[in-house]
Amino acid sequence: MTREARTEDYTRAVLRVPDLALTLRPRPAGQVSGTFPFDAPVHVVTxxxxxxxxxxxxxxxxxxxxxxxxxxxxxxxxxxxxxxGEDGSHAEEGALVAGLDDVAACALGAAWGQDAVFRWSSTAWTVLACDSSPSVDLGWEIGSAP
Structure with missing residues (x-):
């Protein structure tokens, strides 16, 4: 699978955080629906x-x-x-992490061989590249975990 195809997979990923009873779905850039539950951006690393x-x-x-x-x-x-995937056909465990900045989150992702990490903020759901590839900003919608 190419780097571009892997990045596209990131842009379609639905995030589930069972302990916080939430599900985050990507939406087109600029579309945000729900209440961001943190004081600062958080990251998802796997x-x-x-x-x-x-x-x-x-x-x-x-x-x-x-x-x-x-x-x-x-x-x-x-x-x-x-x-x-929304349908559960593919899933990867990860960690929703609070307290890291983008540089630290990307360094952590890169140390574990990842192409990218997610950054979730009040304004965007971002596929944040761990290398020199471009990052991708998306919108988000939050709901209760199924």
Whole structure:
């Protein structure tokens, strides 16, 4: 899968955060619906499927556990998240992380081999590239988790 195709997958991903009972769906840029529940932007980082690699469920779970242990060791507040297709056909666990700026979030994503991380703010749902590729701003709609 090409870098461009992977970025397009990011733009269609629905985010579920069970502990916060919320589901975030991407919308066209500029369209925001719902109440942003944080004081500052948050990021979503995963250790699953780095770049073009697809290591399989056991390795992805082990990588994600190491990422979450790293966040715990650094004292970074985070919640388990799942991002993927609306229909559930593809899903990757991740962490919704509070307290990082874009540079730190991208550095963390890059350290885990990711093309991008998500940034969620009151005004946009952004696919924030971890390299020199362009980022993509989208809108968002928030609802209750199913």
């Amino acid at each position: 250790a699953h499927n780095p770049g073009a690699e697809r290591p399989g469920p056991a390795e992805n779970a082990a990588r994600q556990a190491r990422l979450e242990a790293e966040l715990d060791a650094r004292g970074v507040r985070h919640w388990r998240s799942v991002a993927g």
